[in-house]
Amino acid sequence: MAESPAMGTPSLKLSDNTGMVLFRGELKSKTLQEGLFEVTKVKVPAKGRINSLDGLSIAWMSPDELLIFLPLGDVGKLIDALDDKLEGEETLIWDVSDLRSVFQIEGHFIREVLAKNSPADLNRDKMRRGTFRRTRFGQVAVAFWFKEETCWFLICRRSEAGYIQRLFEVSTQEGEIPSFY
Amino acid sequence: MLKLLCPYCGVEADETELVSGGEAHLKREGPESSDEEFEEYLFLRDNPKGIIFERWRHAMGCGKWFHVARCTETMEVFGTYPAQTYKPPTKVLQEIKARRH
Numbered sequence: 001m002a003e004s005p006a007m008g009t010p011s012l013k014l015s016d017n018t019g020m021v022l023f024r025g026e027l028k029s030k031t032l033q034e035g036l037f038e039v040t041k042v043k044v045p046a047k048g049r050i051n052s053l054d055g056l057s058i059a060w061m062s063p064d065e066l067l068i069f070l071p072l073g074d075v076g077k078l079i080d081a082l083d084d085k086l087e088g089e090e091t092l093i094w095d096v097s098d099l100r101s102v103f104q105i106e107g108h109f110i111r112e113v114l115a116k117n118s119p120a121d122l123n124r125d126k127m128r129r130g131t132f133r134r135t136r137f138g139q140v141a142v143a144f145w146f147k148e149e150t151c152w153f154l155i156c157r158r159s160e161a162g163y164i165q166r167l168f169e170v171s172t173q174e175g176e177i178p179s180f181y
Numbered sequence: 182m183l184k185l186l187c188p189y190c191g192v193e194a195d196e197t198e199l200v201s202g203g204e205a206h207l208k209r210e211g212p213e214s215s216d217e218e219f220e221e222y223l224f225l226r227d228n229p230k231g232i233i234f235e236r237w238r239h240a241m242g243c244g245k246w247f248h249v250a251r252c253t254e255t256m257e258v259f260g261t262y263p264a265q266t267y268k269p270p271t272k273v274l275q276e277i278k279a280r281r282h
């Protein structure tokens with residue numbers, strides 16, 4: 001039997017234990033790539049991608065910017081290790097955990113709910129595992145990616161998290177979820 | 182609806198993810214320029230019906246500025262290219278020529 005939207009309304013919850021470190025620099029530099037890999041054990045992602053291993057993820061934000069996700073308690077340690085490893089290199093390494101919010105979205109029809117509020121191409125061949133898509137959700141800038149079809153993540157500015165939460169609730173009310181994908 | 186390929190992240194961005202920055206390839210006039218030249222640089226912009234070169238920013242994305250060659254009449258997009266240039270790349274000019282002759 002095909003799944004119908006009524007079967008599994010997705011839910012959204014803040015993931016406040018996630019730390020975020022912004023990394024800026026010349027991402028094509030071998031020194032930076034190797035340094036990042038030695039410290040995080042995760043490879044610098046290709047354009048538009050996110051790489052994850054054991055609770056640490058690195059996302060591609062722009063040609064000169066990465067965002068590293070890891071448990072909040074490990075942020076200080078990571079920044080120290082990166083500063084150490086990349087001493088003398090031109091970089092900006094900054095704890096942005098308080099600047100942004102991470103949401104975890106669980107359930108079915110998540111693609112549908114995102115597609116209702118974002119112009120991003122959410123077809124399965126475009127929005128694949130490992131794709132990190134920066135776009136908008138309603139009127140605010142976000143980025144999303146997924147671990148599994150039923151487990152997605154979304155980041156936004158912390159000051160706009162309340163808006164995301166309310167818009168998500170409205171978009172997932174009974175009878176409001178279409179079935180596209 | 183306008184869709185532009187961001188040359189930095191390779192995302193086909195929707196108009197609503199972008200911010201328009203107006204005419205591209207302006208000549209910056211400095212303090213030694215005449216009042217007319219400076220006025221032209223600051224305020225006067227072309228508004229052609231047809232081919233236009235524009236600046237756009239991938240605001241809800243990578244945040245970078247890029248350039249677009251498009252047609253205001255047919256809404257065709259001839260190409261997008263990074264902003265680190267003074268004039269449109271040959272490839273884009275060839276594309277315009279190919280479609281206009």
Ligand SMILES: [Zn+2]
Pocket residue numbers: 187188189190191192239242243244245
């Ligand atoms: Zn972009």
